[in-house]
Amino acid sequence: MSKVLIIGAGGVGGVVTHKCAQHPEVFSEICLASRNEDKCRAIAAQLDRRIQTAQVDADNVEALVALIESFKPDLLIHVALPYQDLTIMEACLRTGVPYLDTANYEHPDEAKFEYKEQWAFQERYAKAGVMATLGCGFDPGMTNIYCAYAQKNLFDEIHQIDILDANGGDHGYPFATNFNPEINIREITANGRYWEKGEWVETPPLAEKRKFDFDGIGEKDIYLLYHEELESLSQNIKGLKRIRFWMTFSEKYITHLKVLENVGMTSIEPIEVNGCEISPLQFLKAVLPDPASLGPRTKGKTNIGIIADGIKDGKRRKVHIYNICDHEACYREVQSQAISYTTGVPAVTGAMLMLDGTWKGSGVFNVEQLDPDPFMERIGEMGLPWQVVELDPEDDPLA
Ligand code: NDP
Numbered sequence: 001m002s003k004v005l006i007i008g009a010g011g012v013g014g015v016v017t018h019k020c021a022q023h024p025e026v027f028s029e030i031c032l033a034s035r036n037e038d039k040c041r042a043i044a045a046q047l048d049r050r051i052q053t054a055q056v057d058a059d060n061v062e063a064l065v066a067l068i069e070s071f072k073p074d075l076l077i078h079v080a081l082p083y084q085d086l087t088i089m090e091a092c093l094r095t096g097v098p099y100l101d102t103a104n105y106e107h108p109d110e111a112k113f114e115y116k117e118q119w120a121f122q123e124r125y126a127k128a129g130v131m132a133t134l135g136c137g138f139d140p141g142m143t144n145i146y147c148a149y150a151q152k153n154l155f156d157e158i159h160q161i162d163i164l165d166a167n168g169g170d171h172g173y174p175f176a177t178n179f180n181p182e183i184n185i186r187e188i189t190a191n192g193r194y195w196e197k198g199e200w201v202e203t204p205p206l207a208e209k210r211k212f213d214f215d216g217i218g219e220k221d222i223y224l225l226y227h228e229e230l231e232s233l234s235q236n237i238k239g240l241k242r243i244r245f246w247m248t249f250s251e252k253y254i255t256h257l258k259v260l261e262n263v264g265m266t267s268i269e270p271i272e273v274n275g276c277e278i279s280p281l282q283f284l285k286a287v288l289p290d291p292a293s294l295g296p297r298t299k300g301k302t303n304i305g306i307i308a309d310g311i312k313d314g315k316r317r318k319v320h321i322y323n324i325c326d327h328e329a330c331y332r333e334v335q336s337q338a339i340s341y342t343t344g345v346p347a348v349t350g351a352m353l354m355l356d357g358t359w360k361g362s363g364v365f366n367v368e369q370l371d372p373d374p375f376m377e378r379i380g381e382m383g384l385p386w387q388v389v390e391l392d393p394e395d396d397p398l399a
Helices: 011-021 037-044 061-071 082-095 122-128 142-154 181-189 229-236 251-262 280-287 327-334 338-355 372-382
Strands: 002-007 027-034 052-055 075-078 099-101 131-134 157-167 192-196 199-203 209-214 218-225 242-248 271-273 276-278 301-312 315-326 363-366 387-391
Touching: 002 011, 002 061, 002 338, 011 027, 011 037, 011 327, 011 338, 027 037, 037 052, 052 061, 061 082, 075 082, 075 338, 082 099, 082 122, 099 338, 122 363, 131 338, 142 157, 142 229, 142 301, 142 315, 142 338, 142 372, 157 209, 157 218, 157 229, 181 251, 181 280, 192 218, 192 229, 209 242, 229 242, 276 280, 301 338, 315 327, 315 338, 327 338, 338 372
Parallel strands: 002 027, 002 075, 027 052, 075 099, 099 131, 131 363, 157 242
Antiparallel strands: 157 301, 192 199, 192 242, 209 218, 218 242, 271 276, 301 315, 315 387
């Protein structure tokens, strides 16, 4: 019986709150706090049990500490924005409350995301005997745990990993992003980058394109992107020689994005309009559909997973480990589309393992550093079943 404090009442916050509410045997008390308490109340009204709500500015450490001291949670799940990672980690450290998030820290003024600042908390968390679990969504999150599971159970050595993120969903809008548009567009318009033989190799944005036939979705164009889990996995998977990340985009999406980019709408650099300073990307976010509103409109499935290529018992082996998730089934269950669902469910599953002591430790951990087996045992019944498909080791599905 534990008390959980959830910060952030967006698409993912809604799923996390629903999923925690489905498990009163673990989460006996829930408090959902966000910048705008009305959004918390709207989510609370969808549930058939009572939860608390609160207003908090998560950029403000003192405000967070005051909220934590008044609610006294056993664990905090941070699903606000990556800009708040450091303030929330600081507040958890000061109050001795275990922390879990789904995205690494982003600098609000630079299109830059990295683990450096969060890893810098390692010594202080370790000294204080507090645990922080980083990146426990789907990607990062589930994909890291698939890698750790493959490393522990399926391979003696993994040489190459390709992370494949396919969204075959259609929301019917000409252009919308499935999660926070500002974060999403910044991620996609940055240079591509992958890791090979200890070096980072840069590619221009969306320059590398392949086709892949996804189970449950069909053939899709996939584009090479830099994604944050590459930073930790390249360090934590032993013997790794190359790791890349690929994501599907439709032609329609790429065309809209190119036009927006060409006219300067994806820039984060503030400009002056009628005496007001505004960032074009923040303005774009304000006019695009709210990701939380896509749920009832989205049809189709996601297929996200990893292809690992390596050696088992002296022989080459290649496997595809993935989950297929149906947007409409997610909406029926928690009133949200699959992107928020596939992020929120691993977060709650990770929180359960931290609360029952299965995942324990003092310090800051990326999820692949924790035991993948209990997570993989539980995640199917939590809503994200997975499968392992053997591939022909000589065949390159990404050629
Ligand atoms: P949303 O934009 O839908 O929700 C973010 C929420 O955080 C909003 O309710 C917002 O409030 C709130 N918030 C923003 N700033 C503050 C603040 N200073 N204080 C308190 N609350 C604040 O985003 P998503 O739900 O789509 O994403 C949530 C997180 O999940 C992000 O960090 C995102 O990067 C991550 N993510 C991770 C994925 C993964 O697979 N690992 C995939 C998808 C998302 P308001 O409503 O007032 O704006």
